[in-house]
Amino acid sequence: MAIITISRQNGSLGDEIADALASKLGTVVISRKYALENFFGEINPGTLDRLNESAKFFETTLPGSKRTYADILVEKIRTLVSASKDRDLIILGMGGSVLLDSFPGALHIRVTASETTRLNTIARKYRITTDEAAEVLNIADRKHKKFVRTVYGKDITSPEQFDLILNTDRLSVDECVDAICELARKHDIRVKLSESNIDKGTFDHQTRATKFKNETEEEFARILNMYNIEWLYEPKTFPxxxxxxxxxxxxxxxxxxxxxxxxxxxxxxxxxxxxTKKNKKMRLVQELYPGTNIRIVYKKDFNELVDRLKLFGGLNDNTREDN
Amino acid sequence: MSNLEETLKTERVVYSEETIKARVAELGKQITEDYAGKELVVIGVIKGSLYFLSDLTRAIDLPVKVDMIGFSNIPDTTSKTGIVRITKDIDIDITDKHVLVVEDVIRTGLTTAYIIQNLEMKKPADITLCSMLLNPDRLLMTIPVKYFGFEINDQWLAGYGLDHDEIGRNLPYIAQIPKRK
Known part of the structure; x- marks a missing residue:
């Protein structure tokens, strides 16, 4: 499951990336349009216009309620995310990175592009001149920044709130989508491991770089790569x-x-x-952490595996250790 | 000693034709009971499962669909070992179907894990494994082996689909051969 927030500069292809990502993951994009249509019940066209136009209006209360539009927006998005369980969810704009900054599984993406690229995209999209596009961008950027500052009191452009910043000057929409999907998949594995660390009292080492202790480990990693089997190196310690x-x-x-x-x-x-000592530790892990699948690859096993791979490896279709 | 036995330098019969035949019949009966009323696709792994797949599917009294999958190691510029890739994919749509993968032998389970990963992408209802031979002491991967013919140890074997350098698959029984370096 991936919760992905996408913040984008206008004209940076962020919307196109969000749509393509949603299509690939088989989910919907929770955008400002979606929020206005689904979060506030029936609202009259005048209110809808003001919510679209003015960040400040989010600070006003709903008719007959003490809660503001901003309060409801925040609550609805958090509820959606909490209830998503195994579903992927994409939050486009609305300061999602600020709103979900403490949500452990969320990935925060920022899509940017140079002013030239953005001007050209806007000019092409709306069939206007680049001078007119510059004016559109100026207004849109100001409004976007103001929305997040007004509703959350934060600066949406500060880079430290994002996990990944993509520049579409040289990256295509497809390349960006593939990068986000791969990152989301790995991040999900890491988050789940971290959560199990909290549950079980084990220690997390996942942020360390892979540094093999010996050639055997390196060789074994190569064998796993050969079979396209994903692995993490020493991700945790079991006391x-x-x-x-x-x-x-x-x-x-x-x-x-x-x-x-x-x-x-x-x-x-x-x-x-x-x-013998290792065997003892293995036995203790299985006793103390029920449900943990852990196996020792003995020296003999490893040598046998390598022998068989050497013998059956190569370019013919017998490249299998299982014979 | 036959020509083939001499070529392979067979040391002893591990499982005779009769023993294999009886065990395959038992497996077929069990699978028939377990999958009664279900849509089952049996997928044999090329080439080792050739004879076992042939006998096993004929021992299953169900309208099963049969397909085969093959894989190979291809060179890769970024690694010394190369990478394993599917060379013959299945032709039957297995979406929402029950899949039984048939192997000749499972030792560490690495190749089987690779095949399962690939088949899972096709969204079957479930995948289970049936292997003629299984070495439980060497099994590393957590893979769903539901049926197996016989347990084996580290001995080197040939026959009934198992080969050494492509020779020996057509030996009608399973024999022990000397370890080759």
């Missing part, structure tokens, strides 16, 4: 023994996690006395 004061005295960080198979693999190239 398995504590002293009387609750300090961790023994822990294990399995070498690989295969998210698709919900499986931890620990490689060992050590001699037997260390393997």
């Amino acid at each position: 398995v023994e504590w002293d009387a004061e609750g300090n961790v005295t023994m822990a294990i960080s399995p070498d690989f996690f295969l998210p698709k198979f919900n499986l931890y693999l620990e490689l060992t190239t050590m001699d037997q006395r260390y393997v």
Whole structure:
């Protein structure tokens, strides 16, 4: 599941990216238009115009209510996101990155482009001159910034609130969509692992760069890549023994996690006395963290696997270790 | 000793023709019961499952659809090992259908995991596995092996679809062969 907020400069192709992304993920775009049509019940055309035109109007209360349009907008979006469960959701504009900044699974994307690109896009879209497009952009940028500042008191243009900033000067809509999808998929795996860390008291190492400890691990990663099996390297540590004061005295960080198979693999190239200790740790992980799939790849297993791959690898259709 | 046995330097019969035939009949009966009233597509993995797929599907008394899938290692400029890719995809639409993947042997399960990942993208109702041989001690991947003929250990085998360098698939029984380097 991915919750993706897209903030965009006018004329940067952000709307087109949101639509293409929604189509690829099989979901809808929650945009300002969607919000005005669905969040506030029946509203008269005059109110609709004012909500469209004026950020300030979001601060007014609904007829017969003490709550403002901004309050309802925030509540409705948060409710939608919380209820989305396994559904993908795309929030376009409306300061989604500010609104959902503390939502752990959300990815915040900003789409930008140079002024020249944006002017050309606007001029083409509305069939106007670039001078007229400059005026349109000027007004639209001001209004956009004002909306987020008025409703949330934040600056939408500050880069630190975004996870990914895409510049469409040289990137196509398709390239941007592919990049967002891939990032969302990996981010989702990471978030789920982090959540399980909170639940189980294990430690998260997912932000570290992959640095293999030995050639065996590197070779094993290559084998997984060969089979297009996604892996994370040492994503977490499982404490398995504590002293009387609750300090961790023994822990294990399995070498690989295969998210698709919900499986931890620990490689060992050590001699037997260390393997015995590892076996103990594995047993403790299974006892202390029920439902955790964890397996040891022994030195013998690994060598056998490599032997078979060497023998059956190459360009013919026998490239399988399973024989 | 036959020509084929001599070429393979077979050491001993591990599973005879009769034993295989009886076990395949049992598997067919079990699958027939489990999938009664369901739409089942049986997919054999090229080339090892050739004989097992042929015998197993004839032991299943259901209107199954049969297809085959093949894969290969192709060179890749960015890696030394190359990458595994599907070379013969299935032709039957498996969307919302029950799928039974038939393998000759599963050891670590890496290749099977690769095939399952690919088939899952076609959105079947479910995927289960039937392997003639299974080495549970070497199985690394968490894959849904529901049916298997026999458990094996680390021995090197040929026959009934299993080969060494493309030789030995047509041996009608499963034999142990010397480990090759």
